[in-house]
Amino acid sequence: MPEYPVGILTGFGAHHIVAQLAVVYAGATCVPLDPIRPDRDLELQLQLAKSRLLITDESCHGRGLSAHKIPVVVSRDPADGEKGVPGLPRTLPSDFRSHILFTSGTTGKPKGVQIHARGIMRLARDETCKPDSSEEVIGHLNNTCFDLSLVDTWVALLHGATITILDRQEALSPDIFARTLKERQVTYLLIPAALFRVIAAACPMAFSECKTLILGAEAPDMNSCKVVLENGPPGRLINGYGPTESCILALAHVITLDDVAKGFLPIGKPINQTVSYVLDESLRRVAGKNTGELYLGGQGLSRGYLDNPEATQKAFIPVSGLTCSGDAISLYRTGDLAYTDDANNVVWLGRKDREVKIRGYRINLDVIETELYLTGLIKTVAAVRAEPLGSNAPLLVACITYASPESSNDALLAEARARLPSYMVPQLVQFEKMPLTPNGKVNRKEAHKLLMAMLHDPQSRDVRDEPRAVLDLTASEKVLRVLWSRSLFTVPEEHIRLESDFFTLGATSLHVASLIAGIRAELDISLPVRQIYEHSTLHALASLLDRKKSEHAADDLDKIKDVLRNDAETLWRDIPIPKGPPVDWLSTGEGKVFLTGATGFVGAYLLFELIQSPEVRAVRCLVRAKTPRSAFKKLSQNFHKYRLPNLSEELMSKIVVVPGDLSQARLGLSEAEYHELATWTSIIYHLAAQVNYNEPYTATRDANISGTLNILRLAVCSRSKPLHYTSSIAAFGPTGLIREQVKELSEDDPLTPYLETTIPYEMGYGQSQWVSDEVVSHLMRRGFPAAVYRLGVVLCNSGDGVGNPDDFASRLLADCLRLGIYPSLPNQRKELLPVDYVASAMRLISLRNDNLGKAYHITPDAQSSIDMNELFRLAAKLCHVDLVGLPYAEWVERLRRADQSGANLLLKPLLPMLEERVYGERARWELYEGMARFKNDNTAAALKKAEGYEGLRPAAIDANDLRKYFHFLLGVD
Numbered sequence: 001m002p003e004y005p006v007g008i009l010t011g012f013g014a015h016h017i018v019a020q021l022a023v024v025y026a027g028a029t030c031v032p033l034d035p036i037r038p039d040r041d042l043e044l045q046l047q048l049a050k051s052r053l054l055i056t057d058e059s060c061h062g063r064g065l066s067a068h069k070i071p072v073v074v075s076r077d078p079a080d081g082e083k084g085v086p087g088l089p090r091t092l093p094s095d096f097r098s099h100i101l102f103t104s105g106t107t108g109k110p111k112g113v114q115i116h117a118r119g120i121m122r123l124a125r126d127e128t129c130k131p132d133s134s135e136e137v138i139g140h141l142n143n144t145c146f147d148l149s150l151v152d153t154w155v156a157l158l159h160g161a162t163i164t165i166l167d168r169q170e171a172l173s174p175d176i177f178a179r180t181l182k183e184r185q186v187t188y189l190l191i192p193a194a195l196f197r198v199i200a201a202a203c204p205m206a207f208s209e210c211k212t213l214i215l216g217a218e219a220p221d222m223n224s225c226k227v228v229l230e231n232g233p234p235g236r237l238i239n240g241y242g243p244t245e246s247c248i249l250a251l252a253h254v255i256t257l258d259d260v261a262k263g264f265l266p267i268g269k270p271i272n273q274t275v276s277y278v279l280d281e282s283l284r285r286v287a288g289k290n291t292g293e294l295y296l297g298g299q300g301l302s303r304g305y306l307d308n309p310e311a312t313q314k315a316f317i318p319v320s321g322l323t324c325s326g327d328a329i330s331l332y333r334t335g336d337l338a339y340t341d342d343a344n345n346v347v348w349l350g351r352k353d354r355e356v357k358i359r360g361y362r363i364n365l366d367v368i369e370t371e372l373y374l375t376g377l378i379k380t381v382a383a384v385r386a387e388p389l390g391s392n393a394p395l396l397v398a399c400i401t402y403a404s405p406e407s408s409n410d411a412l413l414a415e416a417r418a419r420l421p422s423y424m425v426p427q428l429v430q431f432e433k434m435p436l437t438p439n440g441k442v443n444r445k446e447a448h449k450l451l452m453a454m455l456h457d458p459q460s461r462d463v464r465d466e467p468r469a470v471l472d473l474t475a476s477e478k479v480l481r482v483l484w485s486r487s488l489f490t491v492p493e494e495h496i497r498l499e500s501d502f503f504t505l506g507a508t509s510l511h512v513a514s515l516i517a518g519i520r521a522e523l524d525i526s527l528p529v530r531q532i533y534e535h536s537t538l539h540a541l542a543s544l545l546d547r548k549k550s551e552h553a554a555d556d557l558d559k560i561k562d563v564l565r566n567d568a569e570t571l572w573r574d575i576p577i578p579k580g581p582p583v584d585w586l587s588t589g590e591g592k593v594f595l596t597g598a599t600g601f602v603g604a605y606l607l608f609e610l611i612q613s614p615e616v617r618a619v620r621c622l623v624r625a626k627t628p629r630s631a632f633k634k635l636s637q638n639f640h641k642y643r644l645p646n647l648s649e650e651l652m653s654k655i656v657v658v659p660g661d662l663s664q665a666r667l668g669l670s671e672a673e674y675h676e677l678a679t680w681t682s683i684i685y686h687l688a689a690q691v692n693y694n695e696p697y698t699a700t701r702d703a704n705i706s707g708t709l710n711i712l713r714l715a716v717c718s719r720s721k722p723l724h725y726t727s728s729i730a731a732f733g734p735t736g737l738i739r740e741q742v743k744e745l746s747e748d749d750p751l752t753p754y755l756e757t758t759i760p761y762e763m764g765y766g767q768s769q770w771v772s773d774e775v776v777s778h779l780m781r782r783g784f785p786a787a788v789y790r791l792g793v794v795l796c797n798s799g800d801g802v803g804n805p806d807d808f809a810s811r812l813l814a815d816c817l818r819l820g821i822y823p824s825l826p827n828q829r830k831e832l833l834p835v836d837y838v839a840s841a842m843r844l845i846s847l848r849n850d851n852l853g854k855a856y857h858i859t860p861d862a863q864s865s866i867d868m869n870e871l872f873r874l875a876a877k878l879c880h881v882d883l884v885g886l887p888y889a890e891w892v893e894r895l896r897r898a899d900q901s902g903a904n905l906l907l908k909p910l911l912p913m914l915e916e917r918v919y920g921e922r923a924r925w926e927l928y929e930g931m932a933r934f935k936n937d938n939t940a941a942a943l944k945k946a947e948g949y950e951g952l953r954p955a956a957i958d959a960n961d962l963r964k965y966f967h968f969l970l971g972v973d
Contacts, residue, residue, distance in 0.1 A: 002027050003097045007046050007054040007067055008144075009033040013165045015057040015072045016144050017153050023055070024117075025089035030099045034145045034438065039064050045102050048112055048306060094118035094299075100306055101147055101244055112306030113147075118273075119247030119300035120150055124158040126272040128252045129238065131188050132211060134160035139186040141166045143438045147244045148216050151190045161188070171440075174199040178206030186210060190240070192217040192440035194380070200224035201379060201403055205232030216240040216249065217441055219265070219348060219366075223376045226260045241267035241348065245315065245332045247300035250274050251346055263374075263627025266345035267338075274298035276346055277331065278338050280646060283319050286339070288652030291349060291636045294338040295319065295331040302332070337364075339636065349633060356385040356394075363396065363424055364637075371630065372398060375415040377407045380434040382447035383426060388455040388489055395489055398426040399447045401434045410504050418661075419626055421599075421634075422692075423806075427490040427506040429454065455489060473498075476523075476542040483518040484538065487511045498539040502532065508909075512694055516912045517896075519545070529912045530696025530764065557760045564697065564767055565755060567705060568774040575712045575779055578720035582785035582849060585682035585722060591617040592680055596662060596711065597687025599623055599638045601804040602726070602794050605839040606685060608644055611654045613843065620656045620677065622667060622688070631657040643802045662688050662707035667714070678717035683846065686711045687726045689765070693808060693913045696764040697771075704768035708775065715785070723776075723786040724846045729831055729859065729934060730766035731773040731790060733758025734927035736828070737919070747790075747855045747938040751777065761918050761927055773855075780853050787845065788855040792831025792934070794838050795957055801964025803835075811906035813871075814969055817879055819903070821894055822872040824885035828928045829867045831859045832957040841939065841955070844946035851945075857936040864956035865933075871962075878963050879970065888926050 006023045008030055010016045016032070023030045031049045033042050046054065046067050054067035061071060099115040124130055129151075131138060138161050140152040156163045164184045171177045177199060181189070189207070191199075193215045199206050204227045207213045213234040220239055229237060242250035253259075253268025270276045278292040279285060286292035304312035318328040337349040350366030365383040372381045382399045400412070409428045416425045435446035473481065477498065484502060485493045491505050502515070512532050520526055525548050535541040583590060593610055597603035598621035610616045625631035635657055658677070661668035669677065690703035708725070715723040731754075732745055738757050751774055759770050773788060780786050796803035803810055809830060816822040838858055845851050859865070866874070869885065876883040886894065892914050899905050907914070918924045936955075943949050 004028045004053070005031045005049040005051040005100055007031045007033055007042075007049070007051045009035055009042065009054055009060045009063065009065075010057040010072060011035065011059045012144065012168060013140075015074075017140075017157075017163065019055045019072060020144075020153065021157070024092075024098055027090035027092060027096075029097050032099070032101065032144045032149075034143065035060050035063075036438065045110060045112075048102075048110065049100050050307075092117060094121065095303075097303060099147075099150070101145065103244065111308055111311060113244045114303040114306055115147070115150075115244075115247055116299070116301075116303060119302075120154045121158070122273040122299045123151065123248055123271065124155045126249075126252070128236075128254065129212075129214060129240065129249060129271060130155065131159045131161050136161040136188045136211070137185050138163050139166045139181065139184070139189040140164065141168060141171060141189065141191060143168075145438075146217075147242075147248045148190055148192070150248050151214070156188075171195055171199070174202035174206060178203045181206060182209055188212045190214040190216055193220040194218060194436065194442055195440040196228075197221045197224045197373075198379065200228050204228050204230075207234045207237075208232030210234035212236055212238065214238040214240045214249075214252075215255075216242075219370065220255070221373045222260055222263070222265060223374065225255050225265065226257070229255070229257050229260065239265050239267055241346075242300075243296075243332070243334055245302045245334075246274070246296045246298075247302065250296045250298075250300060251276060253345060262629065264347055264629030266341060266343075267348045268345050270296075270298065271300075274300055275329075277319075277322060278340055278346065279319070283317075285322070287646050288649040289339045289341065289632065289636065290646045290652070291337055291339050291640050293352065294334045294336045294346065294348070296334060297329055297331045301330060347629075349636075356396075367633070367637075368396075368398060368420065368424055368426055371419040372400070372412070372416060374419070374626070374630075375412060377403060377412050377415065379403045380442055382434065382442050382444045384444060384448045384451060386448065386451055386455065388452060396424070396426045397429055397451060397490055399429050399431050399434070399451055401431050409506075413504060413506055418624075419630060422508065425506070425508070427488065429490050474542060474546070476545045477538060479522055480519075480538055480542050480545070483515055483522065486518060487514040496538060498537070500538050502536045502538075502541070513909050513912050526916075528916050528918075529694040530698075533696050533699045560697070560760050560767075561755055564759060564771055567701075567771045568752075568755075568778075571705065571709060571771075572712075572775040572778045575709070575784070576716055577779065577782050577784055578716050580720060582720040582722045582852070583682050584849065586615050586847065590682040591615050592682040593619040594622070594658075594677065594681040594684045594714070595619055595687070596622045596685070596707075597689065597726070599634050600687060600689075601642065601807070602791070602835055602838055603687045604638050604642050604644060605797070605835045606687065606842060607655070608639075609839040609843050610685075611647070611651050615847075616654065618654050618656060620658050620681070622658045622660050622662060624661055625657075625659040628657055628659055631659040642797070642804075643800065662710060663702040665710070667710055674714075675718060678714055679719065681714070681721055684711060684715055684721055684723045685726075685842070685846070686723060689726075689769075691765050691807075693763055693765065693910050697767040698764070700764045700768040704765070705771055705775075708772040712776070712779065712784075712786075720785055722846070722849055722852055723784075724842065725772075725776050725786055725788050726842075727773045727776075727788050727790045727855075728766070728769045729790050729792055729857070730762060731769040732932075733760075733762040733766060733770070734924065735932040736928045736930045737761065739930035739932065742932045744935050745857075745932045746935050747857050758927075761924060763913060763924065777855065783853075785849070785852050787852050789842055789845075790855060790857050790859075790934075791838060792833050792859040794835045795832045796834060796961060796965040796968065797836050798834035798953060798957075798961045798964070799836060801961070801966070801968040803965055803968060805969065808910065810969060811910065813875060813966075815895070815905050815907050816872065816883065817875060817881055817966075817970065819894065819898055820882055821884050821886050821891055822875075823868075823888045823891040823925075825868040825888065825925070825929060827867060827930050828869075829865050829931065830871075831865055831934060832871070833858065833860065833955060834953070834957060834961055837953055837955050840952055841943060844948060844952065845939070845942045847946055848942070851942045854938050854942075856939045856942065857934045858939060858955070859934040859936055860954075860956035861936070862933040864954070866957065874959060874962055875966060878959070879966050888923065892923070 006028045008019045020030045052067050055070045057072040096117045097114050098117040100112045102110040138156040140163050142149040196215050237255045239253045239255050240249045251268045252271050253266045259265050275297045277295045280292050319331050320328040335352050338346050341347050350364045354365045368383040369381050379401045386395045386397050435443040437443045481496050535544045598607045610619050623631035623634050666674040690700050715721050733754050
């Protein structure tokens with residue numbers, strides 16, 4: 001029977017290869033089985049394949065399987081073998097099904113992928129990947145149940161090359177494996193990227209005598225490629241990409257040191273008789289470097305999943321409009337995110353199904369693993385989402401093995417914080433040995449099991465119990481040690497020492513919230529959030545608690561005022577005032593924009609607005625990252641997060657990423673890079689800021705104050721350039737405290753008086769905005785070419801309602817709607833704005849240099865502004881839910897109880913800020929009651945002068961905007 005499925009169960013080596021040849025010669029289909037799998041798994045695979053024939057060798061003949069067993073006959077004297085069988089080998093069509101390969105079965109039932117012979121043939125003929133000649137010696141290393149092994153065997157046989165069987169266990173001993181490759185004179189090898197990483201770290205010259213080395217199964221590690229290319233490169237090092245559904249490889253790219261220097265490795269271009277497309281959710285081509293999903297087609301495409309039409313229909317889909325004829329073609333949906341670079345190479349970004357949601361953030365675990373590998377500190381990593389018993393929120397954890405005994409969690413965390421957004425920095429758990437799959441990949445499922453076994457239930461620990469070997473600790477230190485371990489989960493008590501730093505161990509604002517709650521519960525002491533940041537070592541925090549227990553802490557408002565006053569009055573003094581006028585950025589040859597904050601909400605929309613403007617030639621975006629690749633990835637992910645439309649190649653070509661660090665001297669650039677940037681730039685928009693509602697001023701100072709000073713220096717370096725600086729209405733502080741004295745806030749009024757009345761009660765972010773605003777205003781009054789934009793709360797895009805799901809307003813509204821309660825806050829406003837209005841207004845005002853030297857309130861008109869109670873009433877009406885207004889303290893208590901019951905509140909990290917009493921018995925947010933109104937005369941006057949002002953929508957959010965926004969907010973899962 002043509003294509004009859006025949007199981008093959010033998011030891012690794014010649015027996016299996018000969019068995020596959022025999023099956024194909026007979027016109028049947030090979031069903032390779034793995035002898036290390038239990039009988040029940042093999043029986044299931046045979047049943048799924050409907051195979052009643054099983055070829056076995058002596059090592060597997062005794063397995064308890066129901067299929068009829070056919071032994072491999074070994075002739076001691078080849079001359080005694082069969083002379084041949086008439087009619088064999090059979091002549092077979094190119095679409096003949098040569099193999100059924102089973103996937104790992106992550107859903108519980110493995111899927112049989114049907115492989116066409118033509119898929120193997122196309123690879124054997126590919127100019128990039130094929131062996132050079134029949135003289136090649138091809139190493140057979142890969143598990144015969146995986147499609148990579150088809151290169152080791154069939155591609156080798158089709159070229160008449162020699163196959164040498166390599167010991168798969170020996171490959172785990174790099175020195176021995178390197179010696180074997182040399183002794184066997186292996187010239188061609190396909191190796192899993194995970195195994196390559198291990199060998200490259202220990203013996204980078206192992207592959208120096210190979211003509212072709214292909215890396216497959218997963219994304220290769222950049223540092224491993226670098227060390228091999230620099231120390232003992234093969235003739236060609238190839239990044240091979242392809243799911244089993246597209247037969248072994250679909251795209252390939254020859255890796256060079258230039259790729260390593262650029263910071264990313266493309267998966268390349270389609271191989272022989274293969275097509276690839278990066279498509280959006282509507283199955284349209286994605287332009288330029290925009291992110292989409294990778295689809296594959298061509299001669300390597302599988303027939304589908306064996307007897308599984310539902311899965312086949314989901315994965316293999318007809319797509320029209322991609323070819324010249326417009327006819328539909330069948331494509332495989334890979335589930336991989338990708339984009340196309342300037343050289344038309346496909347660049348892999350990660351798996352769509354490796355996206356998890358933690359603390360309201362969408363996080364791609366592949367991105368975390370890639371960035372940790374790029375540090376060069378680790379050997380293997382598995383990033384996982386874990387929910388240990390006793391935790392009321394999921395944890396983001398990286399299970400790691402280090403490349404060197406000298407590596408440490410402290411060093412890796414520091415690198416991770418430099419490379420990743422704060423919400424993507426994982427907690428670290430070190431493994432002695434990382435579990436691997438049979439084909440050398442990191443076994444994430446087993447790593448997750450090991451992790452869960454290692455994590456203790458923190459609630460089972462009594463904080464009064466004395467841990468071992470801590471007899472020299474004070475009572476407060478002992479309690480804190482347990483509370484830290486309980487909050488962090490992944491850090492055992494024995495790893496916490498007196499000098500340990502809470503944040504160096506991996507703490508985030510969420511952990512701060514948990515720690516403050518624990519201290520209150522165990523010691524009956526309420527700490528302000530900033531004191532955790534200011535006393536972050538175990539010894540320092542315990543000493544603070546001891547002082548708190550013995551006496552009331554002294555009021556430190558005067559100390560805060562002194563620090564802020566000193567910064568505001570002194571930091572601007574070393575910034576030079578340019579003598580001549582700034583660049584006319586609209587003149588011929590100019591139009592070159594430098595933008596910070598493009599990975600934020602407003603920044604993304606301003607970037608989108610700028611690149612569509614004919615007067616803008618290019619926009620360079622400063623992104624906190626180590627490499628252009630990671631910088632561009634952050635930018636692309638931000639566009640995707642806010643659902644901005646795909647850009648044409650022409651518009652995308654206007655965007656250039658600048659990896660750097662705002663808080664560092666010269667923005668983290670070399671001196672030459674910095675001066676080139678300063679000379680190139682025509683205009684600067686500075687939007688970047690560190691926004692954390694829990695952090696004190698000292699924690700935001702580097703990013704927000706030093707960052708602004710560095711931008712001011714750039715504005716006058718080489719030539720004078722207009723600077724458009726974005727501040728916030730938070731720079732006025734809680735003006736409800738002075739409602740009797742101040743009814744309106746003018747754009748031209750100085751901010752200095754508010755230091756004595758409101759700013760000391762503001763959170764650290766608002767205090768940093770006051771200082772930065774004051775610094776820029778001091779300089780503007782002396783002729784510095786700058787403008788200040790004080791923004792209200794930017795809620796959403798009026799077109800589609802998309803907002804920032806991670807900001808305070810979104811978290812607040814989502815939790816209130818879910819719980820059916822809201823805080824009754826009379827005469828309080830957030831000055832809500834649509835982001836498209838903000839971006840357009842800023843661009844229009846910045847078109848004229850005669851608008852420099854002023855502050856602009858980007859806020860709704862006083863009569864159009866919505867107060868908080870009205871906002872909640874509108875939310876209830878538009879979302880068709882019942883909302884009950886509660887006194888503020890009762891609302892906070894209800895939030896706390898919901899959190900304790902496992903409600904997974906989005907506001908959880910902000911509970912300390914909401915609870916902290918900063919003015920008598922009143923919490924910070926209560927101080928905004930009766931707040932002053934914001935005047936925006938300068939803004940109105942500047943906009944009326946601008947060309948295009950007539951098409952600008954009103955500033956105020958209306959009910960239609962809110963309807964779209966709530967649809968977005970409640971639709972975010």
